[in-house]
Amino acid sequence: MSRKPTLADVASLANVSVATASKALNNTDRVSAATQREVMAAAEQLGYHKASAAHNRHKRSGLIGLITSDYNGRFALPLLTGAENTLGASNHAALLMSSHGRPALEKSHIDRLAAHGVDGLIVVGNTTNSRPPLDPRTTMGLPVIYAYDPSRDPNDCSIICDNIGAGAQAIEYLLSIGRRYIAVIAGPEDFQAAKDRVLGAQRTFILYDFRPVAVLFDAWSEEWGERAAKLLVEQHPHLDAIYCLSDEIARGAARGLASIGKRVPQDVAIIGHDNWFVFASNAHPTLTTFDNNITMLGKTAAKFILDALTGRPHHGLTTIECPMIVRESTEARRHTALESTGRVYERNIQ
Amino acid sequence: MSRKPTLADVASLANVSVATASKALNNTDRVSAATQREVMAAAEQLGYHKASAAHNRHKRSGLIGLITSDYNGRFALPLLTGAENTLGASNHAALLMSSHGRPALEKSHIDRLAAHGVDGLIVVGNTTNSRPPLDPRTTMGLPVIYAYDPSRDPNDCSIICDNIGAGAQAIEYLLSIGRRYIAVIAGPEDFQAAKDRVLGAQRTFILYDFRPVAVLFDAWSEEWGERAAKLLVEQHPHLDAIYCLSDEIARGAARGLASIGKRVPQDVAIIGHDNWFVFASNAHPTLTTFDNNITMLGKTAAKFILDALTGRPHHGLTTIECPMIVRESTEARRHTALESTGRVYERNIQ
Structure with a gap:
């Protein structure tokens, strides 16, 4: 077939409902591992990529997850506020979880957010020091923006203060x-x-x-x-x-x-x-x-997530001017x- | 029948799948209004209450929503930390959204959280002044704890500093x-x-x-x-x-x-x-x-939510000692x- 494969094609091949196929591809915990493997195999066979569904806005949750390692909220809350302002304009909203700088907790929080269908992640630091990038097996293809503390991977999208x-x-x-x-x-x-x-x-x-x-x-x-x-x-x-x-x-x-x-x-x-x-x-x-300018940092992070969701991902380091x-x-x-x-x-x- | 009605009974009577019945009863936006009305009617006819399913832990998302009106995170982040510590022990996690003290945004955030299946809500203030209770049409039966700023309804569960x-x-x-x-x-x-x-x-x-x-x-x-x-x-x-x-x-x-x-x-x-x-x-x-003692306030709010989820709701004002x-x-x-x-x-x- 010359048209792009759809989620319905994947579901049909894997002999599951469209809803189940979607859940499997979005890595929620609501389908069995066996079903997930079958759906993944069908998607691969058809050349179906989640990215090709990126414009299906109605399939999105409209939620962006923020993970902060901040203890006292000095950086996390203004950043959340900025992100919300930008996200709200396109009918998205932000959810914040606190990782206390513990990698295991960060991973577990991201797993939960992914399972609940967030469309992207903003990872908020509080030291300005660079940090290890998230494991791709954790982020499962979700767009990720690193804010305040940049990722060590120069290809990742990081936003820091200038x-x-x-x-x-x-x-x-x-x-x-x-x-x-x-x-x-x-x-x-x-x-x-x-x-x-x-x-x-x-x-x-x-x-x-x-x-x-x-x-x-x-x-x-x-x-x-x-x-x-x-x-x-x-x-x-x-x-x-x-x-x-x-x-x-x-x-x-x-x-x-x-x-x-x-x-x-x-x-x-x-x-x-x-x-x-x-x-x-x-x-x-x-x-x-x-x-x-943490609020602007949050606004920019949200804008970059929305860009990634419409097929225009950002890469590398972006600096925000401090007036x-x-x-x-x-x-x-x-x-x-x-x-x-x-x-x-x-x-x-x- | 003498046994308690189950979700399967409701689904059967409404002629929908158990999953659809669950979605309808949990007020997600993934079922039509007509279906939701049918399921609600079936539930009422059978005397099915969501509370009777409260022990079905596997139906839960394990997520508790925090809505804060705090701007700078001075109260919200320590409270989130305390709540997370308590929730983590029972495999729950907390999601924070910021309402900036705007009732319309608060309602919209709660709608989103409810649609994504949170099990309960903690509403965090930053003034110590009492606030209007949430509209039951917004909370849809979810347990709600008011923290820092108490609800004006003395029957609501509020936790404040002493x-x-x-x-x-x-x-x-x-x-x-x-x-x-x-x-x-x-x-x-x-x-x-x-x-x-x-x-x-x-x-x-x-x-x-x-x-x-x-x-x-x-x-x-x-x-x-x-x-x-x-x-x-x-x-x-x-x-x-x-x-x-x-x-x-x-x-x-x-x-x-x-x-x-x-x-x-x-x-x-x-x-x-x-x-x-x-x-x-x-x-x-x-x-x-x-x-x-904001962390303790968060821990107590989380404990009270977990209690409510196991059929032991708290009511009235609880004060937390300030050492x-x-x-x-x-x-x-x-x-x-x-x-x-x-x-x-x-x-x-x-």
């Missing part, structure tokens, strides 16, 4: 407001986010023929920010800016500087990272910081010059 | 460490959590024949905590303790007190609320606070006396 770009922009901005003695206080060296933000910062330093006063790695904590800031001023009295790789570090640095009589931003400008509301907006002064939010911790000088750059200003974020 | 108990314990503890001039800084008056914690505090004041120096309501913010603490010291120089109804308020209060030369806890002891790690443990001094975590902001005095009370001590929380 931390290199953020680092580059942070230093460019500090130089543009006249700061010349700039230090970087980073988190632990084994986080990709720390490496990438420092890499971006170094690129701008090199581009403008500057050198950082110091780049210090340790922890994602206020305590470290406070300790590092005091140390920096002690060793480099001319210090006039600190790029902190998290808002917690930035808040600690602000406290450390205040405790030794340094004014922020008049003496030392501070930039944070994450736009974590409780730190960035509640701080004194409020923090200039980068927003990780800089300028607040009090840097804005005392050259305000007018800044306003002309088109950067995001926000004074009373809710 | 905020009255926490308030009572906070004042009892401050009195026990010798504090006599105690103020309360609350959040907005229209949050049930604020009302309940103040109510509990008042009960202890009355019990021991004390009066609070002041009870001030305003916002859940550091800024309010700082402003209120300064105001209190100005008007009540003898003030020696503040019970703050959130960790953000407590952190602001600590800052306000430091700015006017008051030492915490030597001059003024401070208690917070929520055990929000980024505030409570990162603060200087670290905060004595109440843990909302007090004693840290630096109260512990300078009478340390030995405290240690004998068996309260939770924790110095290096991770």
Whole structure:
């Protein structure tokens, strides 16, 4: 026959109902292993591919599974929100399950989601570090998007925050407001986010023929920010800016500087990272910081899943820009010059 | 016939397959409205109740749906974690969907979850305020547990944090460490959590024949905590303790007190609320606070769903105790006396 084989052809050859054939091909647990094997054999014999049914929208569940390894929801919920916004527009919805970073639980959750007919998977990390790809025997041909933590397989579709770009922009901005003695206080060296933000910062330093006063790695904590800031001023009295790789570090640095009589931003400008509301907006002064744009990450992941479902899969790494939010911790000088750059200003974020 | 009617009896009477009868009774969208009406009529004629099939574990999906109105995951993720721990032990799993507090989205999500065969629903709030119960036409007989925000229907099963108990314990503890001039800084008056914690505090004041120096309501913010603490010291120089109804308020209060030369806890002891790690443990001094025990709330909700599925539904309001975590902001005095009370001590929380 010249026409493409249909699910009905497969069902007929395997001598089962169309519904049973569908269940077997979708790997649900509602058919016996023997039936599944028969249906799979019939599908192979006819050259029937699930992909050829990809346009049969009515066969879909309209559900996309999100698997998160996030404990406190800081990344998972905004990402779910973004994904839902995009999915809702095409009558899809998202289901979230929590894997606590345990591979066995992740696998078991995906098995359940697949058995209940989700159309695709978004795997959400919380470290920015790359992770092993899912086993194809687990995903069974479902489209998979890796978000926040990329897959180690460069052919997989991964979406991450543009931390290199953020680092580059942070230093460019500090130089543009006249700061010349700039230090970087980073988190632990084994986080990709720390490496990438420092890499971006170094690129701008090199581009403008500057050198950082110091780049210090340790922890994602206020305590470290406070300790590092005091140390920096002690060793480099001319210090006039600190790029902190998290808002917690930035808040600690602000406290450390205040405790030794340094004014922020008049003496030392501070930039944070994450736009974590409780730190960035509640701080004194409020923090200039980068927003990780997690909602946009979720929207993009959902869009890529929908694209894959209509036969246009994405591959490789996609980066999402992190906009800089300028607040009090840097804005005392050259305000007018800044306003002309088109950067995001926000004074009373809710 | 004297035996209980089975699903097969219903299917036979309605002249449909058992699978179709099941789908119709479970309100999936995979049968026509006409078929569903016929099956419903047959079930009614035979006196067949879904509940009588409740022990047929193999008919279940093993999935419990969580609907959250939480935006940032602070409540939803720990609750999901707790629910998953309990559900996992009986081979169930939890799926989370986010309603953003929008009733129409909540209904649409529940329709989807029901269509995909979840066995029960946990509805997670984020305000502590009571909420309208779900429409029975939406839940279609699925067991529902309301968590964090209780249902207004007292017959529904709701699980909340014991905020009255926490308030009572906070004042009892401050009195026990010798504090006599105690103020309360609350959040907005229209949050049930604020009302309940103040109510509990008042009960202890009355019990021991004390009066609070002041009870001030305003916002859940550091800024309010700082402003209120300064105001209190100005008007009540003898003030020696503040019970703050959130960790953000407590952190602001600590800052306000430091700015006017008051030492915490030597001059003024401070208690917070929520055990929000980024505030409570990162603060200087670290905060004595109440843990909302959200994971336990999730575990209990899951247990109650499993109970309902085995024919032992729960009704009414269940409160989960919030343990007090004693840290630096109260512990300078009478340390030995405290240690004998068996309260939770924790110095290096991770």
